[in-house]
Amino acid sequence: MQESLFDTPHRGEQIQLEDATLLYYPRFYDEAKADELFRVLQLQIPWRQEQTRIAGIPRLQPRLSAGFGDADAEYTYSGLHLLPLPWHPHLLDIKNDIEHAIAGEVKMRGPQHFNSVLLNYYRDERDSMGWHSDDETELGLQPVIASLSLGGSRTFALKHRERKDLRYKIPLAHGSLLIMSGDTQSHWLHAIAKETLACDARINLTFRQIFPSKII
Numbered sequence: 001m002q003e004s005l006f007d008t009p010h011r012g013e014q015i016q017l018e019d020a021t022l023l024y025y026p027r028f029y030d031e032a033k034a035d036e037l038f039r040v041l042q043l044q045i046p047w048r049q050e051q052t053r054i055a056g057i058p059r060l061q062p063r064l065s066a067g068f069g070d071a072d073a074e075y076t077y078s079g080l081h082l083l084p085l086p087w088h089p090h091l092l093d094i095k096n097d098i099e100h101a102i103a104g105e106v107k108m109r110g111p112q113h114f115n116s117v118l119l120n121y122y123r124d125e126r127d128s129m130g131w132h133s134d135d136e137t138e139l140g141l142q143p144v145i146a147s148l149s150l151g152g153s154r155t156f157a158l159k160h161r162e163r164k165d166l167r168y169k170i171p172l173a174h175g176s177l178l179i180m181s182g183d184t185q186s187h188w189l190h191a192i193a194k195e196t197l198a199c200d201a202r203i204n205l206t207f208r209q210i211f212p213s214k215i216i
């Protein structure tokens with residue numbers, strides 16, 4: 001019998017949370033593959049520390065980042081307008097692996113693929129990402145966001161927008177994949193908090209599908 005071409009260990013488990021649809025693959029990539037991807041991305045991505053404004057005051061983001069994607073997949077977040085860099089071959093490989101794994105498991109609107117990826121590099125425990133949801137209009141309603149984690153484990157915190165008693169934490173492991181879909185973004189915020197204990201560097205990739213806004 002012919003073996004599947006796609007034989008990496010891809011099994012997702014549902015995380016049961018009210019008003020959210022979360023699928024977690026603890027070992028989307030095995031350790032050797034995840035190590036290799038971490039090394040390549042750490043060296044080859046043109047990491048930048050972007051500046052944003054918080055209450056009008058310019059501030060450097062507490063992490064490094066980079067955005068890649070199809071030429072028309074422009075993205076605005078935290079007041080930054082990001083022009084995507086053309087796809088890096090490793091990023092295309094990861095994107096294909098994820099699309100293949102989630103086909104049939106997660107319903108995407110329109111074409112069943114991602115056209116953009118945002119990379120974040122958390123250098124150590126002092127780097128972080130504040131509370132937000134990925135609900136920009138160009139992501140459409142009920143966006144599917146695929147988040148791959150490489151390197152040191154960090155805690156992904158979730159809190160419900162209205163129900164203050166609902167909070168959840170997921171330690172995102174090296175090589176893991178978290179898929180957020182359905183109403184997750186409209187009902188929940190998420191964050192990566194600073195840690196007090198030392199943390200190894202971590203790279204996170206969030207694949208998204210952007211619907212370019214029409215220019216009139």
Ligand SMILES: O=C(O)CCC(=O)C(=O)O
Binds near residue numbers: 172192
């Ligand atoms: O680093 C993470 O796990 C979260 C990244 C994230 O929330 C984002 O890029 O929007």
Ligand SMILES: [Fe+2]
Binds near residue numbers: 133134190
């Ligand atoms: Fe996010």
